Amino acid sequence: MQSNTENIAEFRHISIDYPLKKYTIRAVTDVTFELKRGKITALVGESGSGKTTLASSLIRCISEPGRVAEGEIVFYGKEEDGIREIRADALSDKEMRKFRWNKVSMVFQAAQSALNPVMTVRQQFFETLDAHDSKLTKEQKEEKCRGLLEYVKLDADRVLASYPHELSGGMKQRVMIAFSLLLDPELIILDEPTTALDVITQNYIFNLLKEINRERGISMLLMTHDISVVAKFADYMGVMYGGRLMEYGTVAEVFKNREHPYTAGLIGATPSIIGDISSMHPIEGSPPDLMNLPKGCIFSPRCPKCCDLCLTAEPPTREFADGSKGKCYFFKEADHADAADAN
Amino acid sequence: MQTQQMQTESAAPLMRLENINMVFKKPGSLFTDRNIHVLKDVSLDISEGEIVALVGESGCGKTTLGKIITGLYRPTSGDVYFEGERVSGTFDKKLSSYNQVQFIQQDSYAALNPVRTIYQSLYAPIKTHNRKWSKKQIDGRIEELMGLIGLQPSAQFLTKYPHQLSGGQRQRILMARAISLEPKLIVADEPVSMIDVSLRLSLLNLMKELNEKLNMSFVYISHDLSTTRYIARNGRVAVMYLGEIVEVGNIGDVIAKPRHPYTRALIQAVPIPDPEYKGNDELPLRSMQLGSLENRGDGCAFYERCLYSCEKCRGKIGFVKTDTADVLCCNLENVPRDPVYDKK
Numbered sequence: 001m002q003s004n005t006e007n008i009a010e011f012r013h014i015s016i017d018y019p020l021k022k023y024t025i026r027a028v029t030d031v032t033f034e035l036k037r038g039k040i041t042a043l044v045g046e047s048g049s050g051k052t053t054l055a056s057s058l059i060r061c062i063s064e065p066g067r068v069a070e071g072e073i074v075f076y077g078k079e080e081d082g083i084r085e086i087r088a089d090a091l092s093d094k095e096m097r098k099f100r101w102n103k104v105s106m107v108f109q110a111a112q113s114a115l116n117p118v119m120t121v122r123q124q125f126f127e128t129l130d131a132h133d134s135k136l137t138k139e140q141k142e143e144k145c146r147g148l149l150e151y152v153k154l155d156a157d158r159v160l161a162s163y164p165h166e167l168s169g170g171m172k173q174r175v176m177i178a179f180s181l182l183l184d185p186e187l188i189i190l191d192e193p194t195t196a197l198d199v200i201t202q203n204y205i206f207n208l209l210k211e212i213n214r215e216r217g218i219s220m221l222l223m224t225h226d227i228s229v230v231a232k233f234a235d236y237m238g239v240m241y242g243g244r245l246m247e248y249g250t251v252a253e254v255f256k257n258r259e260h261p262y263t264a265g266l267i268g269a270t271p272s273i274i275g276d277i278s279s280m281h282p283i284e285g286s287p288p289d290l291m292n293l294p295k296g297c298i299f300s301p302r303c304p305k306c307c308d309l310c311l312t313a314e315p316p317t318r319e320f321a322d323g324s325k326g327k328c329y330f331f332k333e334a335d336h337a338d339a340a341d342a343n
Numbered sequence: 344m345q346t347q348q349m350q351t352e353s354a355a356p357l358m359r360l361e362n363i364n365m366v367f368k369k370p371g372s373l374f375t376d377r378n379i380h381v382l383k384d385v386s387l388d389i390s391e392g393e394i395v396a397l398v399g400e401s402g403c404g405k406t407t408l409g410k411i412i413t414g415l416y417r418p419t420s421g422d423v424y425f426e427g428e429r430v431s432g433t434f435d436k437k438l439s440s441y442n443q444v445q446f447i448q449q450d451s452y453a454a455l456n457p458v459r460t461i462y463q464s465l466y467a468p469i470k471t472h473n474r475k476w477s478k479k480q481i482d483g484r485i486e487e488l489m490g491l492i493g494l495q496p497s498a499q500f501l502t503k504y505p506h507q508l509s510g511g512q513r514q515r516i517l518m519a520r521a522i523s524l525e526p527k528l529i530v531a532d533e534p535v536s537m538i539d540v541s542l543r544l545s546l547l548n549l550m551k552e553l554n555e556k557l558n559m560s561f562v563y564i565s566h567d568l569s570t571t572r573y574i575a576r577n578g579r580v581a582v583m584y585l586g587e588i589v590e591v592g593n594i595g596d597v598i599a600k601p602r603h604p605y606t607r608a609l610i611q612a613v614p615i616p617d618p619e620y621k622g623n624d625e626l627p628l629r630s631m632q633l634g635s636l637e638n639r640g641d642g643c644a645f646y647e648r649c650l651y652s653c654e655k656c657r658g659k660i661g662f663v664k665t666d667t668a669d670v671l672c673c674n675l676e677n678v679p680r681d682p683v684y685d686k687k
Contacts, residue, residue, distance in 0.1 A: 046539040153631070169401070170631070198400040198566045203612035204631055225540055228569070228616035251618045269544045270616045271573035273598050280573070282544035286509060 005083060007076060008037040008187055008219045009058060009104075014071035016053050016062065016243075025290050027053045027066065031245045032317065033238055033325065035187065035221055037076075040213055042222040042230040042251070044266070045240035046287055051223045052109070054240070055189050058088055058221075059100045077103050078186060101132060105180040106189040107173075110196060114176055115164040121175055122160040125182065132183055148178040152208060170201035177208065187219045188212075194229070206233045227270050231255060239263050242288040242298045245317070249324030249336075257335050260328050261303045297328070305330055355427045356388040357527055357560055358412065358444075363421035365407055365586075380639045381407050382418070382586045389528065392558040394551075394578035396571040396594065398609070402633060404586040405564045409530045412562060413446045426527075442472050445521040449533040451513035455505040461516055462501040469523050488519040491556075492549060511542040515549065522553060529553075530562045535570060547574045568613050572598055582606045585634050585644040592668025600682050602670045604649050607678070643673070651677045 016028040028050040035041050043051040056062045058073055073088040091099055108114040116124055125145045129136060136144070149156040152174040164172060173193060180188050190209070194202040210233060213220055222234060230237050230251060238248040239262060247260040258264040265283040285302035288294065294301050297310040309329055317327045320336030365382035381404045389395050389412075397405040410416045411423065414430065423430050425443065448454040455464055465488065469481050476484075489497035492515040505513055514534060521529050531550065535543045551574055554561055561578075565571050571580060572594055580594040582603065590603040601607045608626045629648045643649070643656040653674045660673040672678065 046541060168633075199568070199612040199614075200400055200608060200626065200628070201631070203614070203626060207625075226614070227540070228614040231616050231618045231620075232614040255616075255618050266540060267616055269541055271544070271547075271569040272616050273569050273572055273610060273613050274615060274620070275617075277573050277576065280544060282548065283541035284545075286511070286542070287539060 005076075006037060007034040009076065009088075010034040010072075010074045011054070011057075012072045012074065014054065014057060014073065015069045016050070016057060016066055017069040018066050020065070023291065026069075026243060027290065028057075028243045030070075030317075031240075031243075032071075033245055033248050035219055036236060037219055038213075038217050039235040040210070040220045040222055040233060041236040041238070042224060042234035043238050043240055044224060044227055044230055046225055048287060048290070049240040050243035051240050052191055053243075055191065055221055055223055056106070058187075058189065059104050059106060060088070060091075060096055061100075061106065075099075075103060075187075098132075101128070101180075101183045101185060103185055104187045104189065105183065105185040107176045107180050107191065107193050109192040115172060117164050120161055120163055121167075125160070125179065128179070128182055144182070145178075148181050149175070151181070151212075152178045154178070169197055170205070173197065173201075173205055174208070177205070177212075181212070181216075181218075185218065187221065190220060190222045192224055193222070202229070209233070227266050228272065239266070242293065243290065244298065244327060245325065246299070246327045247325065249322070253322070253324060253336075259331050259335065260326055261305050261330070262299050265302075265304075355424075357391045357393075357426060358389040359424040360385060360387045360408075360412070361422045361424070362386055363408070363411060363418045363423070365404070365411065365416065366419045377637055379636050380586060381636060382411070383639065383644075385421075385586070385588055387581060387588065387591070389560055389562065391527065392554065392560055394554055394561045394563060394575040396563045396565065396575045396578060396580040397583055398565055398568055398571055398580060399583035400609075400633065401566060402585075402636075403583045405566075405583050406532055407586075408583070409446070409532050409562060409564050412528070413444050413530050415446070442524040443526050444528045444530065445524065445526040447514075447517050447521050447529060447531040447534050449536060451510060451517050451537070452505060454517055455513060457505055459504075460501065461503055461505070461508070464505075464516070465501075465520055465523060468520060472524055484523065488523055491522070491553070492516070492519045494519075511538050511546060514538060514546055518546075518549065518553070522557065522559070525557070526559065528560045528562065530564065532564045533566070534563075536565070536567070543570065544573070550574060551576075568598065568610060582609065585636060587644055587671060589645065589671045590668050596667035600667055600680070602665055602668060602675060602678060602680075603645075603672050604651055604678055605645050643671075653677070 012032055014028055014031045015026060018025040018027055031054060045051045053062055053066060057068050068089055075086040075088045076083050077086050126141055129141050145160060146156040149159055154171060154174055159175060167175065194205050212218055224230060234251050237251050237254055239246045239260065241262050247254060247263050254263060258267060268280055269282050271277060271280060283302055288298050296312050297314055300306045300310045315327050315329050317325055318331055319325050322336045324336050363382055363385040367379040367381060369377040369379055385408060397408060399405050407416065411418050417431065465485050466481060469484055486497055494500045494512060494515055535546050538546060547570060550561060553559055563571060563574055575594045578594055579591060580597050581588045582590040584605045590597060590606045597606060598610060601610050604627065608628050611626055627650050629650055634644055634647055641659045643660050646652050646656045651674050655673045660671060662669045662671050663675050
């Protein structure tokens with residue numbers, strides 16, 4: 001186990017269930033990974049791969065009836081007297097309310113529906129401040145909101161007095177980012193922050209996030225299905241498929257080695273504006289049905305490298321010397337020698 | 344503006360748009376009518392068997408243009424010609440071209456009737472346009488279509504309702520419905536934006552295959568330049584900004600050597616799936632604010648955001664022919680020529 005100062009949060013053997021009337025769906029199965037302090041970690045996966053479910057478990061925001069069935073979530077929060085360990089999954093509801101947004105905040109998918117349509121932005125900011133920290137005077141609150149909105153390069157006068165429908169999609173997303181910074185959290189969870197936005201706004205939002213990450217030292221967990229965004233903005237990445245973490249490592253290593261067939265497939269199926277496009281091919285087949293998973297490795301029906309062993313037993317998660325992980329029999333030990341050697 | 348000579352062949356293009364303007368009127372106060380000028384002097388030719396891509400930011404009017412091409416909107420001014428005949432936006436039954444242009448919508452779930460089976464959804468348009476066909480003939484046609492789009496065995500899908508299919512399968516059904524009347528032109532409005540990454544490519548491949556096999560022309564509307572480049576490999580791209588086409592040319596040339604300042608910004612903003620390319624973070628734009636569509640004047644729509652704007656930009660501007668594309672810009676000599684991304 002690594003030292004506490006290096007990681008900001010650790011997921012240990014997390015499984016998340018959705019109990020339904022007749023059966024239970026396991027959306028996340030035995031996922032172990034850590035978020036590095038001050039870095040941007042990305043979770044890549046298609047819809048239904050469990051990335052949102054996994055990340056929302058940290059602030060207990062899994063949509064009903066989801067429950068963490070197994071595992072521990074540990075958060076290392078900064079206090080005045082050093083770093084303290086918090087068991088996020090064992091907090092009482094009251095403690096959780098304090099933990100949420102103070103330590104970890106979230107920028108939700110589709111900012112359009114995350115803001116309250118019948119309240120002005122100012123009212124919503126003030127409401128959140130009041131709920132968490134009532135000591136501030138009205139002037140202090142106003143000043144704080146203004147500062148944050150200007151930080152995300154919005155016209156504070158106009159935006160504070162506006163209702164959500166008066167703002168464009170990119171502006172709303174920036175309001176949400178300012179919102180997530182309101183209580184100076186240590187970690188921000190970003191759930192598909194730019195899905196509904198065009199490339200220029202997307203680029204702008206990510207530059208802003210990167211700036212926040214660098215200047216304020218806030219760690220980030222980014223969930224996306226777009227692997228090119230990960231390549232450009234993230235430091236570490238995890239690849240999820242059917243509720244399992246298939247691969248984890250630094251972005252540079254994962255892209256260089258392309259060891260997991262699913263990761264390689266994703267990279268090979270993403271068109272780019274440079275380079276050769278004739279060699280691209282889609283991943284055959286369709287995403288797994290969580291109620292009816294294949295035997296053995298869950299990626300085996302779509303995998304070009306699939307062998308007999310893959311069909312009989314699910315590969316264990318292997319951890320390598322350089323801290324990367326892989327859930328496949330075909331990973332080579334040599335590619336993951338200790339990073340110190342490379343330096 | 345004069346009609347541009349963008350034809351590559353001497354024959355009349357399949358579809359020709361001439362100086363299309365689209366103005367939506369919004370009731371304002373007593374004295375000020377709010378005219379939302381969504382399209383301004385758009386001219387475009389589409390040849391037979393060609394793939395033309397329309398790209399631009401959200402709100403640039405690309406979907407409106409698509410709807411004018413399919414005849415769902417009638418333009419405020421300007422002419423639409425289909426195979427040389429003037430149809431002006433709304434297709435007339437007499438011209439028998441109303442089933443020659445089809446539309447593929449973005450949201451496949453909303454585009455299919457939820458209380459009809461897939462079979463019913465495919466059957467209805469064929470029956471409407473071929474009254475004399477027997478049920479057996481239509482069934483044969485549906486079977487053929489299901490083969491074309493690669494959903495086999497077809498019996499398994501035809502009895503299902505839209506919610507029972509995955510997004511990729513629904514999008515394929517939409518494609519089958521669009522080609523069922525053997526149109527000459529298909530307008531596809533962001534057909535893959537709601538599809539999972541691993542399935543996107545197979546849908547794009549299907550569209551390319553239809554284009555090659557059946558010689559159908561496609562208008563591919565998207566904001567994503569990388570998928571656009573994939574599908575329109577040898578086709579043309581028209582970059583739109585605030586209701587104007589600002590650059591038209593071969594897609595490879597435009598991406599390799601963009602000339603319009605806006606195209607340069609757009610291309611630089613596209614993330615590349617390779618961590619070794621970090622690119623330049625700062626986009627060559629003066630502001631993030633999109634200009635206004637209301638009561639617009641003659642000048643360049645990009646004026647306020649452009650780094651290379653000059654005094655001439657305030658007036659009327661025309662297209663400049665460069666060696667690679669037609670560019671709507673008056674100050675081209677000051678815009679850098681180097682490619683945005685250097686090849687490895």
